[in-house]
Amino acid sequence: MLELRHVSKSFGQKQVLQEISLHVSNGEFVSVIGPSGSGKSTMFSLIGGLLEPDAGEIYLSGENITNKRGFISYMPQQASLFPWRTIMENVLVGQELQGKKDYERAEAMLERAGLGDVIHAYPHELSGGMKQRVAFIRALLSPQSLMLLDEPFSALDEFTRTDMQKWLLSIWEDDEQSILFITHNIDEALFLSDKIIILSVNPAEIKEVIEVPFKRPRDEELLLSEEFLQWKRRIMEVIQF
Template identity: 65%
Template structure:
């Protein structure tokens, strides 16, 4: 499962409208990216989906159930890995399982190996590179029992080379486990390389102003970034963002 419906969501702070009548859907197993400039309300929308904020108007539906204002229904990965420094990699990735009393050390160990972190199971976060920390954080999200994973600009702090490596790794893991992913970024290349669909938000307040269905097959390789069709879609998205 993992079918998300956002219906007419509006949210304001101190009289300032941040989200204005936002409606969108994410199909089961789909990778959808929300694209918009910094300050366009992308993270606020995630907080509404996760139940951390309650909208003045609208509803959030997951697999037909109204989860508006309810916590614990999605897996959320913030911009920073947010690993507990006193816990090992294995203990960190199992946190979501522990919260739902579903510890599976064998599965967690296998996922750590798939993430290229074999040998680091008992290492602390301080011993990992930035990319390794992000892999551990994503494995923690995958190991949670939730059908929807929300990723809030998880690669923004990485250098370009590590970011591209993480893109390919993320897609390989997603292709295998096919969880529903809602991804937030302000990076157009990142959005095009990763997504099935891209939804562009305006800012002040955030509204859905454009949508692109990404036609590229999986798996995706680095040379995609230089293909004419990729560059044409990139231009379309630049123009959409430029209208903000």
């Protein structure tokens, strides 16, 4: 699916990423975690073709997409909805850019997300959690097979965040698109992921790749289990040392 091969990136004299090699398989949920300033968002910009690496190559399904755009769908930290467009019009943006709009599927997805009553509403009429659901459905409805999610729940309160994590898993487990997910939250990474990539900082290198052992489907009880806490301690140790 997605493969980064020895990717490096500098800005001026500052080396941000150094020799990053990683792989995301079809239908896999992979989280990237590391200290602030470790180059996670830079990595996303490289994958999306917004930046060109100084060295290395990026492949998607065997095709070299280095410095090319239009191959991934993206969900940023903020919902970034168009305020002048209805919820239905917002979720269809990705399809619209490709010249095809599937209203029936969009309506079904919005219904499943509990947004069936607001498809003709505007973003200012929705709560923060509802806006994030709209943004995720927009990414999911885009024709690309890989989604990049950049800390999409960081601005939400703890209760809403937990609800959104469970909702995301329920949608993803049915759709099985490949996801690369940035987070600073260890609990979130463990709860959601199949695999966790831990980055160092200055410059960022891959310190360790954790294969998450928990079976799916997952529920909130996992967060309080002894095994979960043991894995959390291990990840904290890797990040700190």
